Amino acid sequence: MVSESFALGGRPPVRRLGYGTAQLTGPGYWGPRGDARDAVAVLRRAVGRGVTLVDTADNYGPSIAEELVAEALYPLHRLDPAVPVAEQLGALDELRAEGKIRHIGLDSVTAEQLQEALELTDIALAWLLHRSPVLCPTPGTGSLAHLEENLDAGAVRLTAEEMATLG
Template identity: 55%
Template sequence: MVQERFMIGGDMPVRRLGYGTAQLTGPGYWGPRPDARDATAVLRRAVERGVTLIDTADNYGPSIAEELVAEALHPYSEGLLIATKGGVVRTGADAWHVDGRPERLRAMCEASLRRLRLDTIGLYQLHRLDPDVPMAEQLGALDELRAEGKIRHIGLDTVTAEQLTQALELTDIASVQNRYNLLDRSSEPLLKLCEARGIAFLPWFPLGNGSLTSDPVCAGIAAAHGATPGQIALAWLLHRSPVLCPTPGTGSLVHLEENLDAGAVRLTESELARLAEPG
């Protein structure tokens, strides 16, 4: 039986199929989309459909995605978890600069609080570990913010199982985000560790960034269910592990409905076996 909910950090229940905001910005997650009004409609419809986990980041835009979330959804409904990320600075559509200095992480977090109109960010995720700053200093900064009540739980983005193990020796980690989908399971060791420790795993590119349409196994199962390959890919994640909490993003209402309908797809044991080794 597929579990519909997961308890992030042991005290924040969310529906496992959430919504990610990266696609609400322009190409390369840079600048605004030309149809900003659609972003408001998509965010509100996601919540109407029962989404309780909204995943965003300060550098989507930059700043634009967080501002859209607040404009569309504030005041936030009870039980809605807004997760955001900091630790990466953008200077252009293809320019990403990791900055994990404690003073920068504090400034980024406080800016996100203002944009999101929150007193406390429920889940604040370090977007990338900075190789030039000791992990203890980066996580120590987030621990200080948590002690001050500015964040509730800490997450990590794009880490190895070894790095997560090191981080857990320093502080509590409630979530990780890594690339993981039907066709890319390179983070399997990390998933196993998350399962053992009860840590949420928010897979990015859960739909394979468009590559799923070329997979014949996925396409065949989709046809049998009257579904799309993307819906099968999301359903597979929900079946694959109870800690996986996919947050597919889109700027389209039609695509949003399609993604969220994937939660109703139930795969058989035979289908799961066929998907175990996709072509």
């Protein structure tokens, strides 16, 4: 019997049949290949069919394949003022916390929206600390300001109602 999944590097299991992005770039893995919309459609279809391992590298293009993956799978270009920021960024923040994406980029946001997005990290860390006394989150950063924000999360106290709302 052939296993359909594999625990790659001790991480959550991935489907053994993945998708390689090299062919989304031009000849010799250089430059674009055709219409970017076609590449985005291919990537979205692969994920729609259950692919959980997408193999890419920054030298494909260079950087073109990774940009296409980002556009296809993490498409939050603008915040919708009618939807809470936490709702819009929540799933992306979870993926970032799991190490599946490294950064979340925002475009065309107000100062208030940016502040709320930054506070999400504090709330996420506080939530983890409240979930279990044996969880030890270890968020990494190269920024002093971000380090301060992360460590300040230890002082955030969430009520039972807030914990229920957050899940």
